[in-house]
Amino acid sequence: MDEAKITEMVRAATGEVFQTMLNMDAEPGESFMEQGASESYDGLVSLVGIAGKWTGMGSVYCTSELAMRVASVMFMAEQTSVNLEVLDAMSELANMIVGNVKSMLETELGPLGLSIPTVIYGRNYRALSGGARERLVIPFECEGHRMDVKICLIECHDSAGTGARFASALHHH
Amino acid sequence: MALDVLIVDDSAAIRKILHRVLLQTNLMLGQVFEATDGREGLDCMRAESVGLVLSDINMPNMDGLEFLRAVKANPLWQNIPVMMVTTEGSQDKVLQALKLGAAGYVKKPFTPDQIKEKLTGIVS
Numbered sequence: 001m002d003e004a005k006i007t008e009m010v011r012a013a014t015g016e017v018f019q020t021m022l023n024m025d026a027e028p029g030e031s032f033m034e035q036g037a038s039e040s041y042d043g044l045v046s047l048v049g050i051a052g053k054w055t056g057m058g059s060v061y062c063t064s065e066l067a068m069r070v071a072s073v074m075f076m077a078e079q080t081s082v083n084l085e086v087l088d089a090m091s092e093l094a095n096m097i098v099g100n101v102k103s104m105l106e107t108e109l110g111p112l113g114l115s116i117p118t119v120i121y122g123r124n125y126r127a128l129s130g131g132a133r134e135r136l137v138i139p140f141e142c143e144g145h146r147m148d149v150k151i152c153l154i155e156c157h158d159s160a161g162t163g164a165r166f167a168s169a170l171h172h173h
Numbered sequence: 174m175a176l177d178v179l180i181v182d183d184s185a186a187i188r189k190i191l192h193r194v195l196l197q198t199n200l201m202l203g204q205v206f207e208a209t210d211g212r213e214g215l216d217c218m219r220a221e222s223v224g225l226v227l228s229d230i231n232m233p234n235m236d237g238l239e240f241l242r243a244v245k246a247n248p249l250w251q252n253i254p255v256m257m258v259t260t261e262g263s264q265d266k267v268l269q270a271l272k273l274g275a276a277g278y279v280k281k282p283f284t285p286d287q288i289k290e291k292l293t294g295i296v297s
Contacts, residue, residue, distance in 0.1 A: 020282035021190075074186040076193070085185065092184040095231070096281050099260025106263050114260070116183070116233050 003136060006105075007031040010138045010149050013100035017093065018142065022073045026147065029139040034150070037128040038135075043067065044082070045127060046094030049115030050102060056153035057129050058098030060090070064121070066145035082121050091117040097149060109153075175203030176296070177222055181214035181240060182207075182229040182258070187281070191227055191258065194285045198292055200225075211235025215243055218250055225296065230259040230266060238269055245274040254295045258283065 011028045018026040043063040050056045062070075064086075068079040071089035079086050095117045102112050129135065135152040178195055180188050188207045195205055206221055208214040210232045217223065226244065230237035237257060244250045254276035261267075262280050270278060276295045279287055 017282045020284055071186070075189055088185045092186050095184070096260050099231070099281070100262065103260075103262035111263060111265055114231055116231065 003031070003033070006101075006136055006151060007138055009101050009104040010097070010136075010151060013097050013104070014138070014140060014149055016100065017096045021093075021096070022070060024070075024073070024142060026140040026142045029141065031136060031138045034135045034137045035133055037126045038150075040124050040126055042123045044087070044090050044119060044121045045125075046090045046117050046119045048094050048098040048117045050098070050105075050112055050153065051115070052110065052112035054105075054109050054112060054153045054155050056151065058094065058101060059127070059150045060094040060097060060147065061150070062090070062142075062147040063145045066142055066147060069143060069145075087119045087121065091119045094119075098151075101151065105153075175201050176224045177203040177206065178225045178227065179206045179208060179214060179217050179221070179223045180227045181209075181211065181232070181237065182227075183209050183232045184229070187229070187258070191288065194288045195292075197285060198289050200292065200296060211237060211240030211243070214240050218244065218247075218253075223250075223253060225292075226253060226255040227258050228255055230257060230261040230270065238266070238273065241270060241273045241275055256291060256295055258288070 014026050018024045041061055044067045045059055045061045047057055047059045050058060064082050067086050067090050070093055071079040071086040074089045075085050099114055102114055106112055129152050135150045138149045140147045180191050182188050192205050195202060206217045208217050212235045228237045228240055241255055244255055256277045257270045257275050258279045260281045267278055277291045279291050
């Protein structure tokens with residue numbers, strides 16, 4: 001498995017979720033590796049933990065406008081502010097995207113578990129996953145808004161007690 | 174006789190979507206109850222005469238598999254069909270749910286037709 005393969009998994013999962021649940025297109029851009037803390041964001045991020053022999057995080061970043069649009073479709077009622085419905089819709093969106101990526105990853109990495117999603121809404125925030133210095137970022141454009149899906153994974157070595165970084169999952173499996 | 178349905182999912186959006194899909198089916202629907210996790214789901218089962226359950230797996234407090242196990246362990250409820258609707262696509266979780274007595278399984282994301290088709294098969 002390599003970076004391109006995980007990118008394809010994320011593209012497939014995101015495209016399917018947007019098409020099937022929202023009847024919307026999510027146009028993928030070029031993926032890249034992000035190191036250190038993320039760039040500064042305004043809007044929402046939904047985080048879903050991944051656990052098992054590989055641990056990490058899947059996250060979905062998007063603007064408030066896109067989140068309100070997604071929630072409007074899901075609830076069939078126009079959302080004009082970032083309220084509980086919008087947070088819930090973003091939580092479920094990330095759950096479905098990361099959940100489907102997890103299912104695809106399991107065919108190569110073995111059984112994995114998912115956490116309950118957490119959604120954060122704010123301005124000018126940056127994020128950093130402890131222990132994972134690199135994240136694969138797959139950007140999308142949806143109805144003129146940017147959305148980033150990020151995946152980071154660390155292999156848990158039982159005997160050595162040290163984790164190989166995501167790069168090893170990308171390049172050696 | 175009208176069929177009372179319970180939807181168990183921690184996402185309000187999914188509960189709303191499933192409720193909407195239920196209204197589009199040919200089922201003779203009675204009341205539709207909603208619960209945000211397995212514990213709330215069991216409380217609802219005790220209080221109401223539910224005839225069909227749609228349940229997520231990955232939920233806080235009590236997950237869908239624990240909920241399913243509790244439903245199937247109760248002689249009063251063991252014949253009530255429980256359909257799982259979840260992102261958990263792993264073979265392990267699917268087999269576990271079916272082994273515990275789930276009547277069917279639909280993976281998220283889903284189309285309304287997938288839910289309707291599966292429900293028709295289960296209820297008929």
